Amino acid sequence: MIVPSEGVVNFCNWLQNTPYALAIAGSTWAYPFVQTTHFTGLSIWLGTSLAVDFRLLGWLGKTQKPSELAKSLFVWNWIGFTIAVIGGVSLFSTDAVAFARNPAVQFKLLLFFPLALIVHIFVQRRTMRSWGAGDVIPRSAKLAGLAEFLLWLSVASAAANIPYFERFL
């Protein structure tokens, strides 16, 4: 567990006391709606990302080339990402200090999420440009697709562990 610096704690303290965060935290209905926004965004984001990964791995329908699939899903992929981030930041803001101290949140936001995002951008760009254009999918593309899938699974694993670290909250 990383002990957050005073600056981070001060920022989180300010964040969780903003009227926006207080309104979400103090309402019976707002919190589940924000959670639903986060999960819906994640569904669109991961559904479209994994479709390309599985296509690269040869696990999904072969009617389209991976490059065509990646291009057609590109816009909604990032729409899903934006919705998920807005929902995620809103959820985080409701109890920011405690979340900043939670080891599962730290693993998720400081390790797995940035790694998964970098690999995702790399896989998406390469698939749209070169990997997915030919008839044969290179082995490096399959490995990258598998790596991205496993990294998103790690993000989800860290997220599922957040409640189990409540003793740090």
Added chain:
Amino acid sequence: MPFWQWLENTSWARFADDNLRVATGFEIVHYFSMFLLVGSIVMIDLRLMGLVARRRTIGEVSSEFFPLMWIGMALNFFSGFVMFAGDATTFAPNWVFHIKLSVILLAVIFGVIVQFQARKWGKDECTPIPKWGKALALISLLLWVGSILAAVEVPSLTNVG
């Protein structure tokens, strides 16, 4: 209640519920498969509504996303049932949980209708999708988002789960 008690006390339900790592494992599968399931059906619904992958036919989009949707649904229902079994006497009488299951049942029914119609429309790409087809896709999309909302309301309103 005796049935739910029996289910809750079966050896596999106790193993899955009492072992923290196993319980977390089922939770991860449940969440991840939900993203696959909802993400896939949302893409098909958006295609039927003409909002995504317009250059690609409904047949092509369907052939890529329906397998993903059914794999997601199978994993989601299996992990969900194991998680339910471990705490069956608490979940079974919960009114928000009943709403959640009802919305999911409706969403599955609409999902099956969408798949049936998408196959039909996918065969003849010259025929435009009728307005009721787009309305059907919109209802399906809203039902899946509603099922997520109902799911997060179970712990929020009743402190169960």
